[in-house]
Amino acid sequence: xxxxxxxxxxxxxxxxxxxxxxxxxxxxxxxxxxxxxxxxxxxxxxxxxxxxxxxxxxxxxxxxxxxxxxxxxxxxxxxxxxxxxxxxxxxxxxxxxxxxxxxxxxxxxxxxxxxxxxxxxxxxxxxxxxxxxxxxxxxxxxxxxxxxxxxxxxxxxxxxxxxxxxxxxxxxxxxxxxxxxxxxxxxxxxxxxxxxxxxxxxxxxxxxxxxxxxxxxxxxxxxxxxxxxxxxxxxxxxxxxxxxxxxxxxxxxxxxxxxxxxxxxxxxxxxxxxxxxxxxxxxxxxxxxxxxxxxxxxxxxxx
Amino acid sequence: xxxxxxxxxxxxxxxxxxxxxxxxxxxxxxxxxxxxxxxxxxxxxxxxxxxxxxxxxxxxxxxxxxxxxxxxxxxxxxxxxxxxxxxxxxxxxxxxxxxxxxxxxxxxxxxxxxxxxxxxxxxxxxxxxxxxxxxxxxxxxxxxxxxxxxxxxxxxxxxxxxxxxxxxxxxxxxxxxxxxxxxxxxxxxxxxxxxxxxxxxxxxxxxxxxxxxxxxxxxxxxxxxxxxxxxxxxxxxxxxxxxxxxxxxxxxxxxxxxxxxxxxxxxxxxxxxxxxxxxxxxxxxxxxxxxxxxxxxxxxxxx
DNA sequence: ACGATTGATAGGGTTTCGCTATGGATCTTC
DNA sequence: GAAGATCCATAGCGAAACCCTATCAATCGT
Numbered sequence: 001x002x003x004x005x006x007x008x009x010x011x012x013x014x015x016x017x018x019x020x021x022x023x024x025x026x027x028x029x030x031x032x033x034x035x036x037x038x039x040x041x042x043x044x045x046x047x048x049x050x051x052x053x054x055x056x057x058x059x060x061x062x063x064x065x066x067x068x069x070x071x072x073x074x075x076x077x078x079x080x081x082x083x084x085x086x087x088x089x090x091x092x093x094x095x096x097x098x099x100x101x102x103x104x105x106x107x108x109x110x111x112x113x114x115x116x117x118x119x120x121x122x123x124x125x126x127x128x129x130x131x132x133x134x135x136x137x138x139x140x141x142x143x144x145x146x147x148x149x150x151x152x153x154x155x156x157x158x159x160x161x162x163x164x165x166x167x168x169x170x171x172x173x174x175x176x177x178x179x180x181x182x183x184x185x186x187x188x189x190x191x192x193x194x195x196x197x198x199x200x201x202x203x204x205x206x207x208x209x210x211x212x213x214x215x216x217x218x219x220x221x222x223x224x225x226x227x228x229x230x231x232x233x234x235x236x237x238x239x240x241x242x243x244x245x246x247x248x249x250x251x252x253x254x255x256x257x258x259x260x261x262x263x264x265x266x267x268x269x270x271x272x273x274x275x276x277x278x279x280x281x282x283x284x285x286x287x288x289x290x291x292x293x294x295x296x297x298x299x300x301x302x303x
Numbered sequence: 304x305x306x307x308x309x310x311x312x313x314x315x316x317x318x319x320x321x322x323x324x325x326x327x328x329x330x331x332x333x334x335x336x337x338x339x340x341x342x343x344x345x346x347x348x349x350x351x352x353x354x355x356x357x358x359x360x361x362x363x364x365x366x367x368x369x370x371x372x373x374x375x376x377x378x379x380x381x382x383x384x385x386x387x388x389x390x391x392x393x394x395x396x397x398x399x400x401x402x403x404x405x406x407x408x409x410x411x412x413x414x415x416x417x418x419x420x421x422x423x424x425x426x427x428x429x430x431x432x433x434x435x436x437x438x439x440x441x442x443x444x445x446x447x448x449x450x451x452x453x454x455x456x457x458x459x460x461x462x463x464x465x466x467x468x469x470x471x472x473x474x475x476x477x478x479x480x481x482x483x484x485x486x487x488x489x490x491x492x493x494x495x496x497x498x499x500x501x502x503x504x505x506x507x508x509x510x511x512x513x514x515x516x517x518x519x520x521x522x523x524x525x526x527x528x529x530x531x532x533x534x535x536x537x538x539x540x541x542x543x544x545x546x547x548x549x550x551x552x553x554x555x556x557x558x559x560x561x562x563x564x565x566x567x568x569x570x571x572x573x574x575x576x577x578x579x580x581x582x583x584x585x586x587x588x589x590x591x592x593x594x595x596x597x598x599x600x601x602x603x604x605x606x
Numbered sequence: 607a608c609g610a611t612t613g614a615t616a617g618g619g620t621t622t623c624g625c626t627a628t629g630g631a632t633c634t635t636c
Numbered sequence: 637g638a639a640g641a642t643c644c645a646t647a648g649c650g651a652a653a654c655c656c657t658a659t660c661a662a663t664c665g666t
Contacts (some may be wrong), residue, residue: 001378003306018613031655033614043382045389049579050613053663058579060389067381074377075304078370079346086348086363276352276361321644334624336645353644356632 003075005039006068008032009047013065016055088278089117095124096132096144100225101267104244105161106145113286120279128198128223136272142280143271147242148200156273160287161294163265165205166246167256168232168239175238180259187214190237195223201265205240208263229253241265306378308342309371311335312350316368319358387422391581395424399435399447403528404570407547408464409448416589423582431501431526439575445583446574450545451503453573460571463590464597468508468566469549470559471535471542478541483562490517493540498526504568508543511566532556544568 011021012032022029040046047061057065084090093113097106102124110122125141132144136155149157167186169175175185186209193216194202209216219237222228228239233252242265246255269284314324315335325332343349350364360368387393396416400409405427413425428444435447439458452460470489472478478488489512496519497505512519522540525531531542536555545568549558572590574583 001306001382003304019611028656029613030615030657034654037614043385043389045386045581047385051663053612055613056579058389059394059581060385063388064381064385067377067384071374071377071381074370074374078367078374079304081370082346082350082363082367083348085366086346086361091362278348278362322642331625332644333626333646337623340645354632356643358644 001039001042003072005035006072008035009039010065010068010072012036012048012055013057013061018055084119086278088120088280088282090119091277091279092121092123093143093277093279093283094135094141095122096127096135096141097124098129098132098146098225099126100242100245101145101147102126103226104242104247105163105267109160109287109290112290113283116286117279117282129200130198132270136270139272142275142277143269143283145267146200146270147265147267148204149268150200150270154273155270157268157270158284158288159291160267160269161291163243163267165208165240165258165263165265166243167258168229168241168245169254169256170232170235171252171254173238173254175256176254178256181256182260183208183212183258183263184214186216186238186240187212189217190219191216192220192222192228192231192236192239193218194225194228195221198223199225201225201242205263208240304342304345306375308338309374311338312342313368313371313375315339315351315358316360316364321358389581391423391583391585392420393422394580394582395426396446396580396582396586397444398425398427399430399438399444400427401432401435401449401528402429403545403548404448404450405429406529406551407545408466408570412463412590412593415593416586419589420582420585432503433501435573439573442575445578445580446572446586449503449571449573450568451507452571453503457576458573459576460573461587461591462594463570463572464594466546466568466570468511468543468561468568469546470561471532471544471548472557472559473535473538474555474557476541476557478559479557481559484559485563486511486515486561486566487517489519489541489543490515492520493522494519495523495525495531495534495539495542496521497528497531498524501526502528504528504545508566511543 008021008025008027011025012018015021015024018029018032018036022032025032036048040048043060043064045060046058047064049056049058049061081090095106095110106124110124113120113122125135127135127141127144129146129148132141132146133150133152133155135141136144137152145160146157167175167181175181175189193205196202196206206216220231222231225241225245228241229245232239240258240263241255243255269287271280271284275281311324311328311330314328315321318324318327321332321335321339325335328335339351343351346363346367348363349361350367352359352361352364384393398409398413409427413427416423417425428438430438430444430447432449432451435444435449436453436455436458438444439447440455448463449460470478470484478484478492496508499505499509509519523534525534528544528548531544532548532551535542543561543566544558546558572587574587578584
């Protein structure tokens with residue numbers, strides 16, 4: 001049996017006429033007759049009761065019409081679904097992110113994506129960086145947002161957005177009065193840092209300090225970046241943090257830009273190199289567009 | 304989209320290999336590749352992720368596999384159903400019959416048919432003869448069993464079985480002692496008859512009496528043949544009835560054959576000439592086989 | 607009774623289909 | 637590490653399927 005024969009039969013059954021059906025199908029009448037005959041021969045029963053004046057359905061034909069319509073409908077629905085999945089309009093997207101990124105600028109990216117692909121089911125997993133990489137490799141997540149590019153062979157990265165590293169100090173601290181601070185000035189300060197074992201960002205900041213000529217003096221080391229503000233407020237010293245942290249912590253803390261040469265706290269999209277899902281590719285593409293759009297805005301602002 | 308392409312894709316998806324799938328489909332590998340490509344082009348998305356070493360499904364491919372299997376299953380199920388209907392193995396059969404036939408030999412015909420086509424839903428409608436014809440014409444029933452052949456142009460008849468007309472008399476009646484009775488001997492008897500307006504059988508019996516040289520003297524006229532035995536037992540006279548009536552009424556009544564030339568009380572299958580349902584045709588055919596089978600038995604018995 | 611209409615059949619040209627042969631890439635094996 | 641094996645893609649050709657026009661047989665309406 002063939003979908004074409006099915007379509008042909010349904011046309012004849014609905015028109016109750018070979019001639020009219022052929023016209024509707026943009027076909028001449030003879031091949032239509034032949035296809036119906038072939039279908040009937042295959043099914044071993046006649047579907048239409050024809051006199052040379054009118055065409056009626058047999059009981060088998062009635063059943064064939066109902067079932068045939070259902071089949072064509074299901075075919076169409078399957079086509080639509082597959083097309084949608086192929087276009088990345090339907091599917092699932094599992095994202096990994098650390099807390100500081102999740103509560104940072106991620107939301108606007110998610111919102112923008114939701115606007116383009118509202119049917120995609122997004123899940124954001126809050127994960128420590130090491131877990132993020134493992135989750136990507138075992139396909140638990142499709143994309144992870146990280147501060148730093150992992151060196152795993154199967155993973156690729158793409159810049160999601162740029163952020164500066166800023167200095168967080170208690171409002172009472174002498175550096176809080178400064179408009180800008182140079183990195184070298186922090187050599188004598190007590191630092192609250194993230195655990196360098198679990199954080200690319202912490203290692204990167206440490207490297208920047210070393211390049212500036214000093215090794216930060218650690219007063220406290222924490223695992224979760226969200227713990228930093230309260231420790232700063234409590235007087236444990238200063239911290240170099242991504243700018244986005246500033247949005248959630250205002251009381252008792254001041255943030256000051258590092259100048260000149262502020263370290264970058266860039267956030268990257270990390271994903272499997274062999275990723276096939278169009279949902280994922282669309283998300284990455286959108287992130288790129290958002291980035292270039294924003295940098296164009298930034299360029300205008302600078303004018 | 305084409306069912307063949309669907310079958311081809313499912314084979315490839317299940318085998319995870321073009322070569323193996325081609326083997327399974329009794330096909331060489333190149334056309335298989337081409338068909339899959341055509342399907343992918345039509346859907347505007349790739350369904351398979353191929354390296355030269357392995358074949359994997361994309362998300363769209365996963366969906367296509369599931370939906371495709373469902374479609375093929377539905378196609379097969381539709382084919383089976385249509386075939387069954389075409390062969391008369393599935394469907395409905397509405398029969399019409401008068402009380403005396405319904406409670407007579409009809410049961411064995413129904414039972415025989417149930418054995419051949421157990422899935423056909425049979426309904427027996429008890430109807431007066433005039434209603435039987437109307438029901439056939441407006442397609443309420445497919446077949447009616449009647450004692451007599453209607454003259455309607457759209458209806459056809461076929462002998463279902465042969466029955467004799469026998470004489471019903473009270474056990475105390477002088478004819479009850481006779482081994483056989485001639486029709487002419489009934490000229491002086493009181494007769495209990497069916498209403499000739501509603502019964503072909505009644506009219507037929509009347510004609511037979513007239514041919515035998517007398518017009519029956521009517522003591523009682525009833526509408527329902529089942530009322531006859533009790534009236535005979537009550538002494539209202541004699542009655543000419545189909546032989547099958549004897550099976551349900553023994554007490555106080557005797558049945559005697561009419562000899563020579565017993566009138567026939569044959570029962571006919573009546574149906575629309577343009578009837579298309581294979582269920583109906585199968586039923587009629589089976590009735591014919593049963594009849595010839597029985598007459599062969601009868602012939603043997605006579606040897 | 608005759609013209610018009612309907613579905614079936616016949617014959618021919620075009621498209622589609624499937625096959626063999628071959629290429630490019632990767633994995634395995636010695 | 638190089639040669640062979642394996643896998644999917646491409647090219648070219650013969651065969652089958654497909655659709656077309658022309659025509660026939662049967663029935664309906666005028």
